[in-house]
Amino acid sequence: MSSSSVQNLLLELRQLDVSSLCDADKTLGSNDDDESVIKLMNYTIQPKNHLQSGSVMAGVARTISFTEPNDFLPVMRVLALEAKTDEVLVVDTLSSTRAVAGEIFVAEARRKGLAGIVIDGPIRDTAHLDDCSYLSSNNEGKGTATTTTTMRIYATSVTPYSGTTDSPGKTQEVVVCGGIEVRPGDIVVGDDDGIIVGEASTFSKLIPIAQKIQQIESKLIAGITSSEEKSLALMTNIEEHVRHRLEGKLSNIEFRI
Template sequence: MSIGFQVRERLVAATPQQAEMFRDLPVSTISDSMHRMHAGCARLAMLNVDLTTKLTGVALTVRTRPGDNLLVHKALTMISPGDVLVIDAGGDTTNAVIGEIMLRAAVRAGLAGLVVDGAIRDSASLRTGTVPVFARGVTHRGPYKDGPGEINVPVQVGGLLVHPGDVVVGDADGLIAVPLDHLDEIHAVAAGRASAEEIALERAATGDRDTTWIDRRLTAQGYQAAGSLG
């Protein structure tokens, strides 16, 4: 039976250059540009001490039995520069599926970031490193190496669906996956939103913020308040 025992190559994938287009865009802005329908990972936190760390890269996905990292080891041999290793370990934090030794090997191969719906260990090193790391938890207990597991299949991490080859973006607010088929469209919308948000920030700082829309929205919803809604 192949289910649970699949090691696939990525047939299609974003390029590192396409992923890099999203580096300067906040995850919240990208999420808004996707109608807030592709959010997830609320329980996966950035572990890096430097919260300005930004994750951008191309998804190399792994689904593994909770507490087992045999297929994670295999995935390390398949990393291309600019990849983000996205591990669906079932959200279990009993056993770590990756630690400092494995991460160092992955970084040498060009890893751009790590996402684990499960636990990591050697957290002091991972927290202070330059590679962005998102995980559900930390434990000292090591993994088993028996399988089953799958590589380059669709996975879910913290409720976020990630396909192999998607662009993964992460910052202090969380993670999002941008579908390969919509990269240019979503980037264009998000870049426009980011420009508008910069203007809004400047107006908020100078007291020139437009608040007239609030009463219009309240009126449209049927609210009435003397002297304020007209």
């Protein structure tokens, strides 16, 4: 996929909730995790900066693997020397217990136009991480700004005690983060609910389905909250569906909007 196609893909993904993409995954694939076309990071990976509701991180994975725990040099190395606009740093810290990123790293990531940082380990300076919106351009913040994007940071925990800076680590190889394998070049999408990972071609298939799901949900909410106060029962076949399932008959939920 060309760089322009990837950028367009990221722009579309930033307009979609992760939950809508997960629902699209069930439609395209299966409820069985083994057949899912996307991978979901586990609950240990949590957002650590508070952003405007609806802010979605979407970027290209640049992977970082520690060779020594509690040593944040690999993150500093990649962030300062290698990371590029629209990338998400995905970091395997070898179960570190000391902070491997904080306010300075987030500020630099924002300056370079990164989409996010996802760390399977601790961070610090959480009181100073909220101002993470930037005007992105094609040259690490230089030139004409084109769109406002969000720089999110995720981690497993928080500690004020930082690590060391001795081991450069390894980059751009398969890592494990949040219980799943992440490969360099994978697409990483996250919001307040969680993070999903997959190939660009996979997300290209999910986007139109997720867009329809989100449109239906918006209409349902509009109906429920409108002056007419349409009920969920009125806008779906829930009564019929429940009756059929109680009788052991095949049935699917349908929306009547």
